[in-house]
Amino acid sequence: xxxxxxEKTSSVGRFGLSHSAIFWIGFCVIIAxxxxxxxxxxxxxxxxxTEILIWGLLAMSSDILIGYTGMVSFGHSAFxxxxxxxxxxxxLLFTPNLWLALVFGLSGAAAAxxxxxxxxxRLRDIYFAITTLIFSQIFYVIIFTWTExxxxxxxxxxxxxxxxxxxxxxxxxxxxxxxxxxLAVVAGSYLALRRIMRSPFGMVLQSIRExxxxxxxxxxxxxxxxxxxxxxxxxxxxxxxxxYAVQNRFAAPDFVFFITSGDTVIFNVVGGIGxxxxxxxxxxxxxxxxxxxSRVFGDQFPYLIPLGMVFIAIIIFLPQGxxxxxxxxxxx
Amino acid sequence: xxxxxxxxxxxxxxxxVTGMILALVASGLTLIxxxxxxxxxxxxxxxxxxxxxxxxxxxxxxxxxxxxxxSAMIVALIGAGMQIVxxxxxxxxxxxNTILVTFGFSLILQNYxxxxxxxxxxxxxxxxxxxxxxxxxxxxWYRIVIAVLSAAIIGGFYVFLKYSKFGVWIRxxxxxxxxxxAMGIPVPWVLTGVFALGASMAAASxxxxxxxxxxxxxxxxxxxxxxxxxxVVGGMGNLGGAIGAAIFVSLLEAYASIWVSPAQAVIVSFxxxxxxxxxxxxxLFVPTxx
Numbered sequence: 001x002x003x004x005x006x007e008k009t010s011s012v013g014r015f016g017l018s019h020s021a022i023f024w025i026g027f028c029v030i031i032a033x034x035x036x037x038x039x040x041x042x043x044x045x046x047x048x049x050t051e052i053l054i055w056g057l058l059a060m061s062s063d064i065l066i067g068y069t070g071m072v073s074f075g076h077s078a079f080x081x082x083x084x085x086x087x088x089x090x091x092l093l094f095t096p097n098l099w100l101a102l103v104f105g106l107s108g109a110a111a112a113x114x115x116x117x118x119x120x121x122r123l124r125d126i127y128f129a130i131t132t133l134i135f136s137q138i139f140y141v142i143i144f145t146w147t148e149x150x151x152x153x154x155x156x157x158x159x160x161x162x163x164x165x166x167x168x169x170x171x172x173x174x175x176x177x178x179x180x181x182x183l184a185v186v187a188g189s190y191l192a193l194r195r196i197m198r199s200p201f202g203m204v205l206q207s208i209r210e211x212x213x214x215x216x217x218x219x220x221x222x223x224x225x226x227x228x229x230x231x232x233x234x235x236x237x238x239x240x241x242x243x244y245a246v247q248n249r250f251a252a253p254d255f256v257f258f259i260t261s262g263d264t265v266i267f268n269v270v271g272g273i274g275x276x277x278x279x280x281x282x283x284x285x286x287x288x289x290x291x292x293x294s295r296v297f298g299d300q301f302p303y304l305i306p307l308g309m310v311f312i313a314i315i316i317f318l319p320q321g322x323x324x325x326x327x328x329x330x331x332x
Numbered sequence: 333x334x335x336x337x338x339x340x341x342x343x344x345x346x347x348x349v350t351g352m353i354l355a356l357v358a359s360g361l362t363l364i365x366x367x368x369x370x371x372x373x374x375x376x377x378x379x380x381x382x383x384x385x386x387x388x389x390x391x392x393x394x395x396x397x398x399x400x401x402x403s404a405m406i407v408a409l410i411g412a413g414m415q416i417v418x419x420x421x422x423x424x425x426x427x428x429n430t431i432l433v434t435f436g437f438s439l440i441l442q443n444y445x446x447x448x449x450x451x452x453x454x455x456x457x458x459x460x461x462x463x464x465x466x467x468x469x470x471x472x473w474y475r476i477v478i479a480v481l482s483a484a485i486i487g488g489f490y491v492f493l494k495y496s497k498f499g500v501w502i503r504x505x506x507x508x509x510x511x512x513x514a515m516g517i518p519v520p521w522v523l524t525g526v527f528a529l530g531a532s533m534a535a536a537s538x539x540x541x542x543x544x545x546x547x548x549x550x551x552x553x554x555x556x557x558x559x560x561x562x563x564v565v566g567g568m569g570n571l572g573g574a575i576g577a578a579i580f581v582s583l584l585e586a587y588a589s590i591w592v593s594p595a596q597a598v599i600v601s602f603x604x605x606x607x608x609x610x611x612x613x614x615x616l617f618v619p620t621x622x
Contacts, residue, residue: 072428119609126371127568129431130560131609137557138602145595258553262435269432302447308440315432316421 019332031187038179050179052287053186054243056280058260059267060186060193061236066265067274068197069229070209071124075116075132076264078139079234081256082108083241085143088156088251096161102242109238110231112139117230121223124212133258140256155252158245173246182243186280189236193276196232197331205229266311272321275330281323338467339590345466347586349475351579352482356537357555358562358574359486360530366569367506367526369427370419373434375534376556377441380549382407382535383542384445387454396459400539404532411531415524423523438552445549453546456539478540485536486575489529502526561601565608567615576617580604 086108271282
């Protein structure tokens with residue numbers, strides 16, 4: 001990794017504000033914009049924005065591996081899908097309850113992540129990427145063929161749980177509260193992940209990315225750190241899956257398929273790996289471009305051809321992604 | 333449980349036939365990986381593209397063998413173009429970039445095929461119609477011909493690698509890229525040539541296999557996944573291992589599909605992969621490094 005020159009050694013920026021003050025002001029402004037957005041946007045775009053946030057969370061979870069630990073996962077659909085089906089199971093088997101769905105979804109994703117982490121962290125680089133891909137296909141085949149439990153190709157349809165705070169509050173989700181709930185979860189996840197990545201644990205992950213052999217030589221149990229990193233990543237991907245299930249009220253095997261993992265990788269690369277917010281920007285950019293292209297040229301237009309070319313161009317000419325210029329700043 | 337011996341024999345033949353095709357696909361993949369350090373995610377799409385070019389050529393000429401040769405040549409050119417435009421700038425960067433770029437290519441090619449040819453499967457007629465009796469089945473000779481042809485292509489490739497001048501260049505580049513360059517070997521063009529060669533092998537297997545299943549734009553992913561499994565099980569970059577693993581995995585899947593549905597039989601190859609990763613992470617056919 002190249003080290004960029006330090007722009008200003010002091011923590012005081014141009015306007016006399018410290019780095020963290022600028023960060024928090026920026027954070028609050030963006031959150032404020034996202035909070036009021038549903039009042040301004042027409043219903044379609046409101047839903048679109050909520051969905052971008054969910055995809056952004058999925059991509060952000062995968063950034064832990066790609067951007068911080070230096071392992072590209074092509075199998076995030078498994079965690080996303082298990083979160084989804086876990087939530088579906090909780091909503092179908094018991095009286096629909098948001099928190100129960102969350103617990104079930106996260107357990108499903110955690111179980112899948114434990115399984116994948118145990119085997120795939122024995123391998124590095126490309127081998128890791130391929131094994132995660134193949135593991136996600138295992139889950140796909142199981143979910144696709146086990147029709148009695150998972151509904152097979154048709155998936156599962158369920159009702160959306162109420163938004164409840166035990167003993168205090170109980171109301172149906174509407175488009176606004178759903179958006180705010182998703183926003184709160186995504187923003188909270190971002191802050192949590194940012195904190196984790198700046199903690200000693202996160203530093204070890206980044207040192208594995210920079211030089212695995214040296215990290216091992218210092219005495220860190222690299223395999224264990226990698227396993228925890230895969231599980232952490234899987235857990236947040238599962239969270240995204242639960243949110244998606246709650247928003248759309250169905251779980252389908254398509255989301256466990258490789259396409260979802262591929263999209264996740266695209267969001268990361270386009271937005272900028274190792275920034276946590278980059279993947280959300282990437283998700284927004286990609287979904288917006290997809291939507292606009294199919295609006296301008298019609299439904300039959302193969303929008304992935306121009307987008308694939310943009311993707312390749314970004315890898316070659318802009319390997320840090322759209323937000324790459326801000327990477328050091330965001331991680332400080 | 334009683335073992336249906338006639339089915340076992342039939343499935344052995346089936347497994348060897350698909351195994352040979354898979355070996356052809358996987359040897360292109362492992363060649364590109366072993367020599368260029370490129371994981372070609374678009375390999376399945378080259379396979380698919382080869383089959384579609386075959387469909388077009390057969391539509392124009394009606395000759396299967398012309399389609400086989402033309403398709404291999406055209407896809408080799410496409411592969412060379414891909415390599416020059418996108419993979420060459422990435423030489424010297426982290427190999428993970430190559431998996432991303434080729435993944436981008438697989439998206440483009442897949443959607444191009446869908447856009448150009450539509451979602452309905454195309455058929456390539458079998459070039460020969462003879463049958464022989466295998467128990468109660470009329471087993472087509474063509475399937476045997478596929479296996480033999482695949483073996484011949486792989487064998488020819490091996491001889492080419494071993495004895496031709498370009499083959500020597502390829503092996504020299506694998507051993508030491510810098511030294512090879514210093515000896516006057518045009519390394520960038522060797523890499524382009526290798527990619528084109530791998531692409532043409534994928535295309536040839538696509539045309540050979542197309543009469544059995546029909547050509548769709550999604551056929552690539554199935555194959556690239558299987559080829560990846562085979563390449564990891566056989567040991568990355570190891571040609572002999574890939575061939576052995578291809579036949580081994582295909583036979584297991586064929587036997588498994590006697591008792592479970594073909595969709596579930598895929599899980600057998602996943603299990604083989606997991607066991608390999610657990611006990612011999614460098615590959616079944618490679619001695620474990622001490």
